[in-house]
Amino acid sequence: MRALGAEFLGTLIFILFTTGTITSGCHSSDVAQQSGNGASLTNAAAGSCFIGSTTALLNIALAFGFTLFVVIYFTASVSGGHINPAVSIGFFLAQKISFLRALCYVIFQCAGAAVGSVIVKGLDPTGYKAAKGGANALNATAGITWSSAFGFEMAFTTGFVLTVFAATDSRRLSLAAPLPILAPLAIGMMLFVCHLVLIPIDGCSVNPARSFGPAVVSRSFHDYWIFWAGPVIGGVLAPIIYELGFRAWEEQGPSRSTDKDGEDMEQLKTNNHARKADDVEAGMPMAKP
Template structure:
């Protein structure tokens, strides 16, 4: 194989389709993970009593905890992206090949749709509302919502790159916990602004099931831009260089 062909293969990852069953196991993990994320996270948002509206803290903890626990359960299989913005952020750093990235995004969206559909089936019609769909605050301009989603997703992906950097030897705690706490922090700040999606698939599921596409572009463009910027900044500025790997001792 020529040098150019090897370079193309390292970028595209075509061999992953035939080399082993790992990719198919990973796709199953991403589907199940996104399904559970949407079902449980969005289920927390639904209000069954007029006087018992879910608090921002409860919603934030639900999303943070479900992602942290899923990362423990399926992180070794697929990396537990369960988020197209995370997948694309890892793609630009070279940690996820093109074919794997495309397939991940497809199954993440399918998992989100299935999770939202299951939530609708399991919830009495009077309490379904919009199935936890995200929407900007009424007084927020679309550009403001886009910016906030981008910044929040930047934080999430920046933390993911930091705690998952294989060359770091100073991390003593739990990477899934750190990621879950980052999601909780994003939601605590962002729910009142945009609903704090920070995940295109999470917004896509309820939008499909309820056929509500108002300002939906925000929840793709914002998180994807934020994730891409986070990946590029971490790769070219903060990633541990090879010559520092052996000298790190904190």
């Protein structure tokens, strides 16, 4: 229950800060003018800013990247810090978590996203309307088709989940002390890059829960299937690619050696891995005092 609470609260905070950045950005004068409403959004058409507007692209991308970094940092030791159904599905397929845990994670992540979106709407109804809650949608004015958006979402989610696997692989972490601390940062920066590319395409999802919350609250379901199908397929492909192409990295790593007292270094690594494996079932290994 603590893990489910962490996933719920973590996703809620993630949506609150990230979509809050989108809706508040709609109040800036330059975005309002692009939306054809002068300096006011009082009579703005629903969805008149965000998709197709690159004025606040960097701010939004930074908000997503750094918010995920912070959220993973404080939820990792409790639930593993998934905050994304695609990650939970990938971890289930890699046999890192059980089916029941993965299913419950997805449900609580989506619930947290919906509650977070409701809070944003209540705090900033005008900006929320102008941005349609930050819901994902195809940038039709740029000629983006469903096939293009689907391909982008699948490819970028695969890359994102691959980063999560690499950053949380306890065997890799046992070889380099700084990696447990850098893991949330690497994941956050990968999400930042994904948003830099995909915001002008479809608002960037790579996270079905992120799409679910704003879509449900703003009732924006046009082409909505893309933002589940693409990320879920990416979450399925990532563990397969990681197992085939990256998992053997440690086995090809440093040769066996001994320290100055003659103790086998390989045995030390095995012991460290065993201790870390007991921390969390979902397992985002974090540095401990």
